[in-house]
Amino acid sequence: MDTVVLSRALFGSSMAFHIIFATLGVGVPVMILFAEILYHVRKDADYALMAKRWTRGFAILLGVAIPSGTIVGVMLALLWPGFMEIVGQVIALPFQIEIWAFFLEALFMSIYVYAADRLTPLQRITSVFFVALGAVGSAVLITDAQAWMNTPTGFTYKDGVISDVHPWQAFFNPNFATSATHVAVSAFMTGAFAIASVAAFKLLRRGRTEREYTYHRKSLFIALLLGGVMSILTAVNGHATAQKLHKHNPEKLAAAESLFETRSYAPLAIGGSPDPETGEVKGAIEIPWLLSFLATNSFSGVVKGLNEFPREDWPPLYTHTLFNAMVGIGSVLILIAIVGAWWYYRRRSYARWLLWVLAATGPLSMLGIELGWVFSCSGRQPWTIYHIQRTTEAATKTAEVGPLLVLFVSIYVFLLIVTALVMSFYFKRHPVAREWQTAKEPGR
Amino acid sequence: MSDSVLAITIIWVFLFIYSIAGSIDFGAGFWAMASMRRRDNHAASIANLYLSPSWKVTNVFLVLLVVALVGFFPHAVYVLGSVLLLPAGLMLVLLIIRSTFMVYAYSVRRYVRLLTVVSGVTGLLIPGLLISVLPVSLGGFVTMESGYPQLLFGKLLGSVTEYAHLAFGISTELFLSALFLADYAREADDEDTYRYYRVRAILLGPLTLITAILVTVTFAPEAQWILPNLQRVEGWFALSVTAFLIGYSALFWRSGRENPGKPRAAVIAIVLQYGLAVFAYGKAHLPYIVYPSQTIDQSVTNHSMFVSLLTGYIVFSAILAPVFVWFWRLFFKDKGYLRQE
Ligand code: HDD
Ligand code: HEM
Ligand code: HEM
Numbered sequence: 174m175d176t177v178v179l180s181r182a183l184f185g186s187s188m189a190f191h192i193i194f195a196t197l198g199v200g201v202p203v204m205i206l207f208a209e210i211l212y213h214v215r216k217d218a219d220y221a222l223m224a225k226r227w228t229r230g231f232a233i234l235l236g237v238a239i240p241s242g243t244i245v246g247v248m249l250a251l252l253w254p255g256f257m258e259i260v261g262q263v264i265a266l267p268f269q270i271e272i273w274a275f276f277l278e279a280l281f282m283s284i285y286v287y288a289a290d291r292l293t294p295l296q297r298i299t300s301v302f303f304v305a306l307g308a309v310g311s312a313v314l315i316t317d318a319q320a321w322m323n324t325p326t327g328f329t330y331k332d333g334v335i336s337d338v339h340p341w342q343a344f345f346n347p348n349f350a351t352s353a354t355h356v357a358v359s360a361f362m363t364g365a366f367a368i369a370s371v372a373a374f375k376l377l378r379r380g381r382t383e384r385e386y387t388y389h390r391k392s393l394f395i396a397l398l399l400g401g402v403m404s405i406l407t408a409v410n411g412h413a414t415a416q417k418l419h420k421h422n423p424e425k426l427a428a429a430e431s432l433f434e435t436r437s438y439a440p441l442a443i444g445g446s447p448d449p450e451t452g453e454v455k456g457a458i459e460i461p462w463l464l465s466f467l468a469t470n471s472f473s474g475v476v477k478g479l480n481e482f483p484r485e486d487w488p489p490l491y492t493h494t495l496f497n498a499m500v501g502i503g504s505v506l507i508l509i510a511i512v513g514a515w516w517y518y519r520r521r522s523y524a525r526w527l528l529w530v531l532a533a534t535g536p537l538s539m540l541g542i543e544l545g546w547v548f549s550c551s552g553r554q555p556w557t558i559y560h561i562q563r564t565t566e567a568a569t570k571t572a573e574v575g576p577l578l579v580l581f582v583s584i585y586v587f588l589l590i591v592t593a594l595v596m597s598f599y600f601k602r603h604p605v606a607r608e609w610q611t612a613k614e615p616g617r
Numbered sequence: 618m619s620d621s622v623l624a625i626t627i628i629w630v631f632l633f634i635y636s637i638a639g640s641i642d643f644g645a646g647f648w649a650m651a652s653m654r655r656r657d658n659h660a661a662s663i664a665n666l667y668l669s670p671s672w673k674v675t676n677v678f679l680v681l682l683v684v685a686l687v688g689f690f691p692h693a694v695y696v697l698g699s700v701l702l703l704p705a706g707l708m709l710v711l712l713i714i715r716s717t718f719m720v721y722a723y724s725v726r727r728y729v730r731l732l733t734v735v736s737g738v739t740g741l742l743i744p745g746l747l748i749s750v751l752p753v754s755l756g757g758f759v760t761m762e763s764g765y766p767q768l769l770f771g772k773l774l775g776s777v778t779e780y781a782h783l784a785f786g787i788s789t790e791l792f793l794s795a796l797f798l799a800d801y802a803r804e805a806d807d808e809d810t811y812r813y814y815r816v817r818a819i820l821l822g823p824l825t826l827i828t829a830i831l832v833t834v835t836f837a838p839e840a841q842w843i844l845p846n847l848q849r850v851e852g853w854f855a856l857s858v859t860a861f862l863i864g865y866s867a868l869f870w871r872s873g874r875e876n877p878g879k880p881r882a883a884v885i886a887i888v889l890q891y892g893l894a895v896f897a898y899g900k901a902h903l904p905y906i907v908y909p910s911q912t913i914d915q916s917v918t919n920h921s922m923f924v925s926l927l928t929g930y931i932v933f934s935a936i937l938a939p940v941f942v943w944f945w946r947l948f949f950k951d952k953g954y955l956r957q958e
Contacts, residue, residue, distance in 0.1 A: 229724075236720025239676055240713040246680050250687060251705055254698035261691025262918050266925055268684045273933040275677045280937075280944050283670035288947045288954070340925040570765045571702045584710060588717060599724045 177565050179574040180252045183581060184245070185550065189543055190585040191245050194238035196542050199312045199357070200364015201231045202305035207395060209298050219388050222608060224301075227368065229603075230596060232286055237592055239279075244581075252574070256557050256567035260318070262335045263328045264343045267317040274314060278307025312360055313353040319549070320348035324421045325558050347421055351414045358406040359545070363538040365400035366506065369393055369513075370535030373528045385605055393531065394517050400534065401510030408503050412467065419468040422559060423477040425552040428488040429496035430464055431457070432478045439464040439476040444497060447490045452480070454493070488552045495548035502541040509534055621917040624689040625906070627930070629899040631685055633892055635678040637793060639747070642668065642675040643740040644794020646719060648814070650737025653730065658809035663802050666955065669723065670948045672716065688926050692916035693906040700759055700768040700907075701750065708746045715739040741787065748786030752778050756908035757839030766910070778835040785828040789891075792821035796887060799868075800880035805955035808875045815868060815878055822865050826858075829894075842908065846901035853897035860890035 205224050212220035250257045260268070284292070285300040292300065321327075327343030329336050372393035376386060418426040427433075431442050433452035441464040445457025465474040479487055513531050516523060523531065553559060557567040618626075645664040652660035687694050715736045722732035752758065758773045759766050773779050799814035836843065847854075864886030868878040904912040917923070948954055 233720060233724055235673070236717050237713075239673055240716040243676060243680055244709045244713060247683055247705060247709055250683065250694050250698035251702045252698075254695045257687055257698060258691045258695040261687045261689070261694060262922060265684075265688035265691075265918070265922055266929065269688055269926055269929050270933065272677060272681045272684055273937060275680065276674065276937055277940070279673035279677055280940050282673065284944060284947060287670045291947065291951070291953065335919070338919050338921050340922050569699055569702060570763070571699055571767065573703045573706075577702070577706045580706075580710060584713065588713070591721070592717070595721045595725055598727075602726075 176570060176572060176574050177568040179578055180568045181564070183574055183578040184248060184252050185547065186578075186582055186585065187241070187245050187248055188546065188550075190589075191238070191241040192542060192546060193539060193589075194234050194241060195312070196360045196363050196539070197234050197367060198231070198238045199305075199308045199360035200362070200367065201227055201234070202301060202308050202364075203361050204364055204368050204396065204399065205231065206298070206301045206305050207399060209301055211395065213294060213298065217391075219391055222388070222605070223392050226600075226603075226605070226608075228286060229599070232282075233592065233596060233599065235282065237588060252569050253557065253567045254569055256562065259335060259558065259562060263325075263338055263340070264318055264321045266340050266344050267314040267321075271311050271314040274307045274310030276307075277310065278304050281307065309357055309360075312356050316353045316356045317344060317346075317349050320352040321346045322558050323352075323425075323549075323553060324348040324417075325561050330561055348417050351410065351417050354410050355407065355414050358403050358410060359538070359542060362400050362403035362407055362506070363535070363542055365396045365403060366534035366538045368535075369396035369400055370532050372396060373523070373531035373534075376523065377525065377528050377532065382606065384609075388605055390517070390522065393523070394514070397510050397514045397517070397531070400538075401507070401514055404503065404506045404510055404538075408507060411500070411503060416468060416470075419476065422553075424479060424482045424486065425488055425492070426468065427477055427479045427481075428490060428492045428552060429548070430476075431490065431493040432464065432476060433480050435475065435478040435481055437465055437473045437475045438462045439468075439474075441467065442493075445493075447493055449479075449487075449490065486555060488554050492548050492552045495544050495551070499541050499544040499548060502537050502544070506534060506538060506541075619914075620920060620923045621913040622903075623927075624917055624923065625899070625903070625913050628682075628685055628689060629895060631678070631682045632899075633895040635675075635682050636744075636789075636895065637888060637891060638675045638678050640744055640790040640793040641797045642672055642794075643715075643744050644790040645798060646715065646740035647737045647791065648794060648798060648817075650733045652813065653733055655813075658813045659802075659807055660798075660810050660813045663805065663807065663810050664798055665723075666805075667798065667801055667948075668719070670944075672719065674944070676716070685926075688922070689918055690906055690911075690913070690916045691918055693911045696759070696766045696907050696911055697750075697754075699766045700753060703768065703770055704746065704749070704753075704773075708743060711739045711743050711746070715743065741790070744790040745783040745786035748789075749773075749779055749782045752776070752782055752837065752840070754902070754905070754907050755836065755840035755843060756905075757837040759907065759910070761910070776837055778832070778837050778840070781828065781831040781835040785825070785832050788821060788824045788828050792818060792825045793887065793891075795821060796864075796868075796880065796884055799878070800884045801949075801955075803874075803880050804949070805952070807956075811878075811880070812876050815876060815880070818883075819865075819868055822861070822868075826861065840908070843901055846903075847897075850897040850900050853893055853900070857890050857893035857897065860886050860893060864890060 205227050208220045208224040208227065211217070212224065249260075281300045281303040285297065285304060289297065321343055324347045325343075326346045327339045327341070372389045375381075375389045376393065415426065415429075418429070430439075431445070431447035431454045432439055433447075433449075438461070440459040440461045442454045442457040442459050445454040447454045462472045465476055466472050468474060468476050509530055513523070513527060516527055555563050555565075557564045645668050649661045649664035649668065652658070652664070655661065686697075718732045718736035718739075722729050722736060725732065753768065753773065758769050758776075760769060761767075795814045795817040799811055799818055802808075802810035802814055833847065864883045867883035867886060868880070870877065870879045870882070872878055904914065906913055906916055918926075
């Protein structure tokens, strides 16, 4: 394998690892804030206990999110020096402002956790609000850099030289708003569903006290509420994101939908595997006219096909599967959330089969995040900066990437296992039931 | 002042801040490990009281340094990024192990010993590795033979100057953290712990001076260009040594307490010492970022990016300043926090 392929593998797996913790780092604080506010309004100590326990889990996750983020941040310069040379000239602003979002989150996180007993309730809510703001801010800002890679603006590029730079024009590139919203709402959704999964899982355990079940039912319900709303927003905004592809990155959309010939009344192909020789998608379900409608808001709209573009500029065709899987997961999650919340609303409890389904929502949405990102980054190939810089020009030429790939991937696997063990060990030692016994004042 | 000089000044300021904050952070992790079994004082818990709220913030300063370098000197990052893949990659591995294990240690009491030892030892090595980037920037270890910059890793590992830098990094880390924790213990009115850290600071202080001199006498042949520059800023180094002597002596000043020494004065003077030294070194390093291929003027970013970045730093620092102050009050001044077990 050559250095470029190894570098992609190393960077992609590092990002895939970071994004697990980063997404939870964005989503969970919002849930904590939600619980803190509910406690404040309802004066129900269960919500305070939720906030407290989620915060402890969150603190463990941050212990991985922060160093893994540092890794990808430095790795960008190590693996893609050619890319970072351009970043520094054109799109350095989001990276720089992100630092202040990190500071915001880190400072308030420590204040919220280690000074909790010295804060007034309002100060506590404010602190956790800023934790959430810092986390969303970092997600939005880093996504800005990624959006700019898809729709690079704010500079002139000629013969390898950058000139006429407008940093804010680059910052507000055409994809920024839609992409950033998509990432933020999908992260809120994932944080909520992660908590829903844990609660559903706890409710499946037999032989606990009724009080404990009530606690978990409440937590499951608020998680479903937030997760459900966010899953709808994700889909609505995902539609807008796809229309941006139609406008700015037509070959990416063509690959995602496996459309080979440019046409109006284009059908939507779901599933199947595209065959570049025949230009057909084997085994797909085709819904006539729908793609044209989704992309252009009109059945007669013209959607560009892959054959418009030189073969060496095609994104990999497997992006079709990645994209379908992401959208499929999104649709299923909306359905689950609606059924779950409705069931609880009607019966004040959940059926066991439903709990099993609900327990799957967290892992499913995390899978959606991973698929979406790999789709977005692979679908940009062969470009690192769309129509400006090819991935081969961005990559390092240093030869030692192979051994580093092995080293980092083993560490990621190791840390995934150990973090899961630490989490389960910690919460086994501190069960909900015990916290009620030892609590001096409600939940604190 | 030109864009490039202002930009490099900012970089050196960030480097200075992180060299202090990072040294204290990693050093505190080491002391938490080294004093784990001691029953006669609270050295470990004082170190942890400092570390738990602050390690995240310290880490952001590291990211800040990297991001500032990318924004201000993108062309130098092209060279540094290519060259440092292996050493920086290894440093990142140590960093993630250190931070995660430290956090695990707070959550899993049963394995606290093992987890603390791993994070203490990995943390001990990181500042040394960070500092060893400096010899690379001084020349002699980078070749352009294949048309792109490449590190002569074997040559670096075989050179005396690399080990001098490593020793300087590690002794600085241990000295600064011991000194700082002595002050922190004094703030907590914990004289037993103060004594523990004071003794260690007294032992380590001269060592940092010796290793610093070692660094200057072991420069690689290709780095000899910096020697006349260093001589030109002799005055600053003299001031720096003076600050060290004052700070060091402050550990023996009368305090009116059980143990002698005014650790706060010592910390301030030593920070000043490092500030002066970093400034002088940075001045001598000019005009190069990476000798001989990258001068600051060649590698600085364009003017409009420079202006936006600068505005960003000013605006956001002003917004966040009150939060830093609140943070400081809560964790460095509040007796209620400092005295908890
Ligand atoms: C669980 C998470 C999740 C779910 C359910 C969805 N997405 Fe998504 N999607 C993401 C999580 C995500 C993401 C991981 O956050 C991505 C990767 C890059 C980005 O900006 O967001 C993404 C990217 C992404 C892109 C590519 C943007 C680009 O490359 O510029 C499109 C077109 C869509 N999404 C569209 C959709 C649609 C139509 C959905 C319908 C339900 C949908 N997404 C559900
Ligand atoms: C869209 C994907 C991403 C999301 C949602 C995300 C989000 C986060 C979050 C929530 C944190 C914890 C912040 C803190 O506590 O300070 C974090 C850490 C970090 N992330 Fe990411 N991140 C993403 C991608 C990236 C990328 C591509 C980079 C590299 C440029 C990056 C660099 C970092 C760094 C350097 C940190 C550590 C900051 C610190 O020291 O606190 N992230 N990220
Ligand atoms: C956080 C979730 C992310 C995941 C899982 C992810 C995944 C990947 C993958 C799999 C690749 C290799 C693509 C291929 O060769 O087919 C890649 C490349 C890359 N990604 Fe992402 N990515 C993420 C976010 C980001 C963000 C936020 C940025 C912007 C700062 C970014 C910048 C890059 C760059 C510069 C490359 C290498 C050049 C290229 O292949 O185009 N990634 N990523």
